[in-house]
Amino acid sequence: MIDDPTFIEYMERVNAYQESNRGSPCLWKGYRNGLRRLRFGESFGTDAQHTIRMAIPLDDPDPSRHEYGRGYRAGYAGDNPTVLVDQASRFCCS
Secondary structure (H helix, E strand, O other): OHHHHHOOOOOOOHHHHOOOOOOHHHHHHHHHHHHHHHHHHOOOOOHHHHHHHHHHOOOOOHHHHHHHHHHHHHHOOOOOOHHHOOOOOOOOOO
């Protein structure tokens, strides 16, 4: 679980990173969804969706899926989004 102040801080930080084009949209979309799953549990997404998202391989040949999965896992782990900024690639996702 993640407390409300940390959740809000991380979401605001992600918004700022995305607005300044730091990191890919896929990374931040995945991160937000993972952080929401951590915060709200089964109220955000189904168990099947969570299992699929956690199973996206780190070596997925589709760069957008790779970034989404990496972001989702980091968000679900409650990782500070700052550590992802320098590692992020520039691929897009829809």
